[in-house]
Amino acid sequence: MINVRDIRDAARDLLAKGEVRAVIGYRRGSRGMAAEPVVITAPEQADELVWDPTCFHNLALYLVEDRKFLAHSRKAPGAPIAIIAKGCDARAIVVLMQEHYFKREEVYIIGVSCEGVGVLDERKLAGHVPGTPTDAAFEGDDFVFTTPEGEKRLPAREVMADRCLECRAPFPKEHNVVFGEDKTGRELAAPFAALARFEEQGATERWDFWRRQFERCIRCFACRSVCPMCYCDECVVDSITFPVAPETTADEKANRIRWIERSAVRSENITYHMTRAMHLAGRCIDCGECERVCPVNIPLRLLNNKMEREARERFGYEPGASIGAASLVASFNDSDPGSFIR
Amino acid sequence: MSEPETYEPKIVAFLCKWCSSAGSDLAGVSRIQYPANATPITVPCSGSISPLYILSAFNKGADGVLLSGCHIGDCHYIEGNYLARRKIYLIKELLEFVGVEPDRFRMSWVSAAEGAKYAQVVKDFVADLKPLGPQDKLKADRT
DSSP, rough: OOOOHHHHHHHHHHHHHTOSSSEEEEEOOSSSSSSSEEEEGGGGGGGGGGOTTTTOOOOOOHHHHHHHHHHHTOOOOOOOOOEEHHHHHHHHHHHHHHTTSGGGGGGGEEOOOOOOOBBOHHHHTTTTTSSSOOOHHHHEEEEEEETTTEEEEHHHHHHHHHHHOSSSSSSSOSSSSEEOOTTEEEEEEEEHHHHOOOOOOSHHHHHHHHHHHHHOOOOOHHHHHOOOOOSSOOOOOTOOOOOOOOOOOOHHHSSSOOOOOOOOOOOHHHHHHHHHHTTTTTTOOOHHHHHHHHHTOHHHHHHHHHHHHHHHHHOOOTTTTTTSOOOOGOOTTTSSSOTTTO | OTTTTTTOOOOEEETTTTHHHHHHHHHHHTTOOOTTTEEEEEEEEEOOOOOHHHHOOOOOOOHHEEEEEEHHHHHHHHSSHHHHHHHHHHHHHHHHTTOGGGGGGGEEEEOOOOHHHHHHHHHHHHHHGGGGOOOSSSSOOOO
């Protein structure tokens, strides 16, 4: 069990000593019990920090935002920035460092282990808890919700996010300081279970499923916005920085390469999502944020899990395992599968 | 909808400059007869083929996509085809995962001396594509 006071003390201490310029963490949000991301810069703000089952956000995203902000303001980073990171978040940070997005010494990782549980999936909560809970807390293998009708205790497994059930590495291996027990290797549910079930179907059923899913995509790009790996300054689907000079002709403007149209129609949606899955191959650390934020509930984790499992089984590649490792698509083995090539 | 007997699949063929493109040239200068369904696009190396090229080709109406490069060990850039093999394996798996017919996508190693092999690869590909009919899964509706 992690005592939130330990996290607050660590953050307060770091800020007071000036070892870090800010701490990225969670605070109580304005939407019911849900926590929200916060960046604190003064020691007295440390008491705002919380740690509970609603801390689902992958805060690595804000390291990317911070980096972009610094780049645009042309400021030197100065002291490192601290971040509260769960197992999955820490893996995301490792991938970013592997890609030289920032250096190890520029980040101070305050690791928090999810231990035997994980974060809540709000969609699973319906019907389990009366009214609107105002608070959630970890309690061993249970979550305790504070509702207008009193406290309600639920086994975490019933309302936990699927990705947390499947998670085998709830402990942030890469850290400067860490709270909570190391339960690496725990297995609450078989990994890639949903994927295996899905793959039992034939190609026609699979296509039918994806066709229906991608017809519903509204191209809000929430999946892209929430993903710490989608840090490109210009996304391939936007093509907004087409350089237009006085001599650029209307023909050139009309015929510039548009890999994918932005219109929310099936063919473009599926091309967008497959492109994204490819760009995340060997980088996605399965934080599940894309699926959580999707307003039309497209099971995006299936696509990313597929790539993750292929990388693991065919190439022995584990994303976010080591800062120094070569990335999946920038390395190869002689034993890579090649029998599909004629 | 075209009739099955008049339907000719459109193939986009990404050929590496050093081997397969020269291989297709050899097929031509040797006067080997093979179907004219493949539109060749020369790329510097099979390793330079982005998965986006493949998705985009399907999106813009290709019925099949063929990739071809130098044999393993023969890459002009030493390791480009090794990198391609891994990347293309992933996109192949992903295409099959969402339900695109596996026969719509093919990769081959064709050296500059293998004009006959290139002709055979295209022949086989066309034969496999014909029963599948037009590709409409990823194709954009631009009507």
